[in-house]
Amino acid sequence: MIYADKIEKKFKEVFNETPLIVRSPGRVNLIGEHTDYNMGFVLPAAIDKSIYFATSPRTDNICYLNSFDLNDTVQMAVSSINHQRKNWANYLLGVVDQIQKLGHNIKGFNCVFGGDIPIGAGLSSSAAIEAGLAFSLNYIFELGIEKLELVKLAQRSENEFVGVNCGIMDQYINIFGSAKKVLKIDCRTLGYEYHPFENEELKIVLCNTMVSHSLASSEYNTRRAQCEDGVRILQQYHSHIKSLRDVEWDIIKLHELEFPPKVWDRCKYVIEENERLLKGCEDLDRDDFVSFGNRMYQSHEGLRDLYEVSCPELDFLVDAASKQNGVLGSRMMGGGFGGCTINLVQDSFVNDFENAIISSYKSRYNKTPEIYICTIKDGTGAL
Numbered sequence: 001m002i003y004a005d006k007i008e009k010k011f012k013e014v015f016n017e018t019p020l021i022v023r024s025p026g027r028v029n030l031i032g033e034h035t036d037y038n039m040g041f042v043l044p045a046a047i048d049k050s051i052y053f054a055t056s057p058r059t060d061n062i063c064y065l066n067s068f069d070l071n072d073t074v075q076m077a078v079s080s081i082n083h084q085r086k087n088w089a090n091y092l093l094g095v096v097d098q099i100q101k102l103g104h105n106i107k108g109f110n111c112v113f114g115g116d117i118p119i120g121a122g123l124s125s126s127a128a129i130e131a132g133l134a135f136s137l138n139y140i141f142e143l144g145i146e147k148l149e150l151v152k153l154a155q156r157s158e159n160e161f162v163g164v165n166c167g168i169m170d171q172y173i174n175i176f177g178s179a180k181k182v183l184k185i186d187c188r189t190l191g192y193e194y195h196p197f198e199n200e201e202l203k204i205v206l207c208n209t210m211v212s213h214s215l216a217s218s219e220y221n222t223r224r225a226q227c228e229d230g231v232r233i234l235q236q237y238h239s240h241i242k243s244l245r246d247v248e249w250d251i252i253k254l255h256e257l258e259f260p261p262k263v264w265d266r267c268k269y270v271i272e273e274n275e276r277l278l279k280g281c282e283d284l285d286r287d288d289f290v291s292f293g294n295r296m297y298q299s300h301e302g303l304r305d306l307y308e309v310s311c312p313e314l315d316f317l318v319d320a321a322s323k324q325n326g327v328l329g330s331r332m333m334g335g336g337f338g339g340c341t342i343n344l345v346q347d348s349f350v351n352d353f354e355n356a357i358i359s360s361y362k363s364r365y366n367k368t369p370e371i372y373i374c375t376i377k378d379g380t381g382a383l
Helices: 002-015 087-101 125-140 147-162 169-176 215-235 249-254 261-285 289-305 312-322 347-365
Strands: 020-029 044-057 062-067 072-077 109-115 181-186 192-196 202-212 327-333 338-346 370-374
Touching: 002 020, 002 044, 002 062, 002 109, 020 125, 020 169, 044 125, 044 169, 044 370, 062 087, 072 087, 087 125, 087 147, 109 125, 125 147, 125 169, 147 169, 169 181, 181 261, 192 261, 202 312, 202 347, 215 249, 215 261, 249 261, 261 289, 289 312, 289 327, 289 338, 312 327, 312 338, 312 347, 338 347, 347 370
Parallel strands: 062 109
Antiparallel strands: 020 044, 044 109, 044 181, 062 072, 181 192, 202 338, 202 370, 327 338
16 A cells, blocks of 8 residues: 555645545456457456555646656646647546546545556556546546446546547446456446456466567557458358457358458457456366466467467567476467467466576576566545
């Protein structure tokens, strides 16, 4: 709780009053990558790396934002919210903008925020900022906005104000996360189910490649278009198909020869990944982490060979992990072409794992990978 104390102390120094303190977590995704925009399933969890907010209502019209980590401030009238050169502020101002678009006339507020979610590691610090402020303002102004609407509001703020066309998973798990549970989200219906992740002897360990390939955004759009091409081919014969979520293996197999090879690979991966995720939830219900870990390896193989969004550094880390004692599963996590691998490691082997990965990666790439050891915690809430 040390970080929350720092944020509260800073707030009291600046505003000389006692704030509401809210913790807003980062997230990992255990399995189910590139399935969200194909209306499939994802399986994220909220983690102990978090952004903390200290907020209080003002009596005037000014919102006063203070980034603790950047030691920077922005002040603006709530009635004239506009895009800022300081990009960090846009993640917050977009939330204020969306609250007003819902018809809520809020007054000004004071806000200090900061946290320990590594930036650029794929742990979704942006959603933690958006959903955390949305929760805080809903609380201090007693707006009565339901949890799912907070999720949608936070996503819209990133889509419309920040200008990033993200899916809904990150904001969803931020609000709905629960300790010792993963959340299966149906990206078509927005329904959800909790599944247990209660093995005290297992740690989620993230290994950051420390690379971010410029391919990611253009290749993301290409993959999305290829999946849509596959859907169009199938729609000629099956009018009920709206997305790859609607496609069963026996149906697509009938039409394999009509698919360009790359489009076939992309669609095959998505259909298999959804099936892996559903079977993985059954594994967790049985407390069968060996089977679940094997599905993580299979997920990585699909992302590498069929979806082609991995990179040599990610493949190296997964391969290195597979050779270590106590590792049950490993795969790349996120959009690809860099970022982190996610690994299931038995607690007693975590130190050995960390040392071995750092040593082997450094000797291969002359870079030290950052290692983050995570536990599954509750979603956003007031402390």
